[in-house]
Amino acid sequence: MVIVEKLLSPAYTVTVLNLKKFEPKDLLEGFKRRGFHIWKSLSGLDIELEIESFIASTYGKYVYVLKFKEETYLARGKEKVLRKEWKGPKTYLVRHVAGLKRLLLQELSLKAKLSLLLPQWILWSMVGVYALSWLKEDVLMSFLLTIFGFALNDIVKAVDYLILGYCNA
Structure with a gap:
């Protein structure tokens, strides 16, 4: 991850933590002591406006999405x-503010997550179906495609x- 981080030189690093076993009070106090700005997610309001407010009113390279049992911070x-x-923890490298907004929207809203991931799934399923029909009879090419698929994963990132402005680290 360090090499990729050095090559891409991201503006932000976002870490998504699933903390269902922990109590928010102690962890949030620890983050505050380290100088972090804490923002409680209010699902009832306009989530996009909420994320824009969070980005505009806070600063720092490291962003954490803290998912507790009933609340997200x-x-x-x-x-x-x-x-x-x-x-x-899921860690993402984010290129710019628009990518940060898009990633936070994806993490906090199921509707936004589906709207961002659905086009990717459709595109890659079409590529997969085409590749399978093309490589159906050629065993060597399908084997090589499987081996090079791991390198393609880094290219996709x-x-x-x-x-998109962000990728999975």
């Missing part, structure tokens, strides 16, 4: 925070970074 600050008991 956003935290933004200048330093990286990670603990061993936080298992499986780079394309996502350039087009």
